[in-house]
Amino acid sequence: MGYAGDGADKEGLAPQAGLTTGAVARRLGVSPTTLRSWDRRYGLGPASRAEGRHRRWSPRDVAMVEEMCRLAAAGAPPAEAARVARLTHGERVSAASPVPRAAAVPAGVTPRRGGPGGGLPLGDVRQECRGLARAAVRLDAPELASRLLDAVGQHGLIGAWEEVMVPTLRAVGRKWESSGDRYVEVEHLLSWQISTTLRRANLVLPHAADPVGGDPVVLACVPGEQHSLPLEALEAALEGQGVPTRMLGAAVPVEALLACVRRTGPAAVVLWAQSRSTASMPLARHVGDLRWGPAGARRRPLVLPAGPGWSRRTAEGFLRCTGLAEAVRTLSTLSGADGAVRRPSPGRD
Template sequence: PLGDVRQECRGLARAAIRLDAPAMETLLEQAISDYGIVTAWEEVMVPTLHAVGRKWESSNDRYVEVEHMLSWQVSTVLRRAATASTGRPMPPVLLACVPSETHTLPLEALTAALSERGLATRMLGGAVPAEALDAAVRRCGPAAVVLWSQARSTASHALARHVAGVTFGLRGARTAPLVLLAGPGWAGRAPESGMLRPRGLREALDSLSRVYGEPVPEPERRSAAGPEPLGTDRPPMSPTAAGRP
């Protein structure tokens, strides 16, 4: 049961149970076209991923293939939506999972949503080594860095402090990126100077828009489902679908 959520969730869940990949792709693309990335993520993708995850957990490990295929289709449409060029020069937002963290779907949703607003992004993906992250920050000169941690065991506050302290640019006019601590792994500690901890996809997107001086859209009407998007303590999928061993 999906509760009081959009009708699209039920159709998507039925297609997932049938392993009907073309139908899933069509429904997901239609949701993005009709509602935009943020609403499609919060009110269609996440509730359906949660429902399929609960189905897997309550059925003695059955339906793992359903969750994997649904996660793949969600990732496919989000990456496709994030391919648009901004058409204007600007320092990018750099997005990465911290070392040992493999959950990437929430970052893919944020990447697509930033592209939808015309903001430049560089996505590094899952389990990025600290040295590689440091090198990418110095080479890209990003306006902001988003670090995703799904569990407290992967959240490295020392790494976040290091990234927030990396400076680049001309001598005498050096700057450092804003660091967004995204995901439930960062819970329990207040963000330090130069860092923010957004509570969800919408808040992360608005915070990053302000970095560029972009106008923040009026809040959209949200459904009664009470979606739990980017930075909540409830994971958007089970560890199996995220590729954990």
């Protein structure tokens, strides 16, 4: 990471001074609150303050917290990582007993590739993904919660899901698959924090619509399917449009799904399948054939197979949406959230 020692810097560098806390936080992918916490707990703060008690970070200060990030991402306990970071960069060491660079990784910790995302295979992604990945690897739940809500506020729910949450989840999943049983705790914590953020998203978004009347949309994972986060994102986005929903969640038994459809008379039923082994066209057809209402005016739901488990061939004859935004537009129209109720053809009785 480069560092300019003089001149003005748009990232928070004052003339002839160091970086501001905000600028250091942006460069490292952590929050200013985290840096202040490290200063209070471990003494990893700037050595000097400008007039007005503003904190300014020198090159040595920045190198010290960079080392803290690297060691924490490698799995070192925070206190031990801070101790080594101070010895390596923060405290002056005599020439007679220098601390070698190789000794910077505490005993018993297997080094991992540092850099953006703490070694996760992120690729070309938004900067927010890198900060999320670092927080996930550190198992820093408060930092994850703060960053996820910030992403929703900045990009909106759909943008945050597609451009920040999903790329980070995929990176963690790839790392888990290539590392045996490692990183399971990282994926679980990240998934839980994303799920929590999706449920809270419409509390922080300023333009969430009021609920509209009309028939709801039923959201369910097919039997045997445990991956419900995409459905949670869809439910949150529909809620933001005022669309009533009935979320059934993961691995819904067939009879429970059919009972819900019969009792609620939904405008549409979304069936999520993450893998081809769980996608069931007989189930989709059965749900689509359910009818209710008086003779001559019977209705049935539109069935929307969703997820990578449904191939174009197996889902032939059913409506497909290419992404979250298109699904929200389609389902909003069916439920009348756009002001025009349009129901699918009832078919033959």
